[in-house]
Amino acid sequence: MARDAHFDTRAVTHGEGRRRMAAEDVVVPLHLTSTYEIDEIDPDASLEDLDPDAGEYLYSRLSNPTRNALEHRLASLEGGQHAMAFASGTSAIVATVMACVEPGDHVVAFEDLYGGTKTMLSRLFEERLGVDVSFVDARDPQNVASHLSEETTLVWMETPTNPLMRLCDVAAIADLAHDVGAVLGVDNTFASPVLQRPLELGADVVVHSTTKYLNGHSDSLGGAVVTDDACLASEVQFLQQVGMGNVLSPFDSFLTLRGVKTLPLRMERHEANAGAIAEFLAEHPRVTQVHYPGLPSHPQHDLAARQMDGFGGMLSFEVDGGLDDVAAFLGSLSAFPLAVSLGGVESLIEHPATMTHSPLTPEDRAALGITDSLVRVSVGVENVDDLIADLDTGLAALR
Template sequence: MSKQYSHPDTVCIHAGKTGLNPHGALATPLYQTSTFVFDSAEQGAARFAGEEPGYIYTRLGNPTTRELELKVAALEGMEDAAATATGMGAVAAATMAFLQQGDHLIASKAIYGCSFALFNHQFARYGIEVSFVDMTDHEAIKQALQANTKMIFAETPINPTLTVLDLDFIGRFAKQHRLVSVIDNTFLTPLLQKPADYGIDLILHSATKYLNGHGDVVAGIIVGSTEHITQIKLTTLKDMGATISPHDAWLIIRGLKTLSVRMERHCQNAQKVAEFLEAHPAVGQVYYPGLKSHPGYKFIGKQMKAAGGVLAFELKGSLDDGRYFINQCKLFSLAVSLGDAESLIQHPASMTHSPYSAEERQMAGISDGLIRISVGLEHVEDLIADLTQALSLMQQKQQRSPLSL
């Protein structure tokens, strides 16, 4: 493990360096290779047998990837990490390494659409039972427990409703019942929330998002104990092959150097945008934990250092009004994903959470009128001006067609 530093801003830049830098380059070397040459047949055999450290094949490990893994592990305050080709690669590898036919998983009723599809549609094919529960209701979690329950999985804040869950309760519940606890920490990053502080076993990130921060990588990462990460790497990650490209790992290492300053601006901008939307007469409700009106506000300064850069809101109008509003935005890019320098806007029901049926979306609290924004790094006055003109045009449309209300 890399030298320990006192502040996460420094960890983002300096942690994880492996020392494999023979020419003294300041930037992390990119080992863009599929395989590694052995000095002898005996050395190759020893590495395959685990008797000698060293690299064999990039699907099994790579020096550039290793620096990324150690850096994120240090940020999360955990022992080790496994980088994956996508965020869903992380979800699949982390869960399937510990679940088998006949096991039971407790999952939050509102999670990312593809995580839901994996659990609800694919796991059933392999005899893994899943209960989706409202994890703000601690009694509901307790009632979902079965003799064959092996794992509990959640996001907090939840995508896209921004509901905040109590990590202290989830961690204690999991330890009490010997469950593997898994938390997706993508929305907040280790700089704003550290699930390990609450006893969580595995922490996931879509590294596509804030960890990279520049919209040019698809990747994931799993963080946990050495024992858990070793099991994941030697089973599901190795055999299913969802390992990260060294070049993508290199790009994320570069992105992490500015994570702290980026998150500060994301949070500042999102807070001002949320306050603007909450005061606007065309907006019905805003979901952002940084607002005092949000139930998750009580976790700010405790479980969460800040509320992050993602918010959601409901317009006063029809689904057609919402689509019209989105189409009028000029500075906000109509795109899924989050955590980029650019501000993004999307419609969860028809986009990121379309794997849910209409009934499942209703149960998860994802209405047809919900709009999600990833607030970027532009000047906040420009962002608010763009929202202002789009809302004004929507209101004018409603006045021309009053039945849309």
């Protein structure tokens, strides 16, 4: 499949050409083998010489035809040359950070990151590996610039952020990072490559939790790293295959390949539903604030319109009340399962303070603006009238 084909076409077929399989399957088969028979020994060969695209396989930790097809497709969708699929989004982030930093190096990161990522940067890299990490409000690029130094080797961003839907200007921050020789990494999980492609905006590396929108069916765990930088790709691939051995399984690769086929279609419905729900919540008297970049009231709406091709299916909002009121609201819902994760065809709702961001201290959550009244919604592809009616029922349960 040509790289200049439309996104929708590449999402369905890229990576599934005949040259990557023995038979002429329309869909890449599930290759469950752990090892491969070779014709003869080659004293001059090395692992680096193996070319999976030419059908050269040795061991599935190193490469697997199903995973190889997925990696080609994800690289194509993000507009990169290299992709590596991991067993989880967290492992993809760990490998990327490890490929960029050494003890004594400095990292600048968005302060409003997913709680697990922020805890990982603090407890693993800062406390155990001797990496200095500065968390900044990256909504203003000058806050990033003021923390950069000669020791800064990595700048780490999410946009939109989890759970407050804050944005950063990827192009502006890329220029700042490159001025000091740092790598810019962007977690693009919330937007997906349908709505945002950070490499096109100047980022050096993009990560995903494939568990979320890329797979889209809440039945697979995985992560991915995409980059145009061959040296960085080589380091990440070493960590993926040898240093950590943390690869995406063939079955999860198969599920994600299948899920990505409908990604553009699903994202259209996710966004349409989320926009309608955001407008409903913004007018409701028991909702004090709605965080959704598609609303003109969002303080970074103009940046979202400029940087993204749509506003996505994620939103959060503040209920007018305390923790007991939130519990009453959540307990009255029937169309929104109370669960972590996001990006599946089914709608999900969660309470960041006690769920996804519970690893953070109450003081850290308060500093970020993650209150006990904040609720995060992953809007699915159901009929939006049913979703709004359910939210209306839940809000009516408040005192």
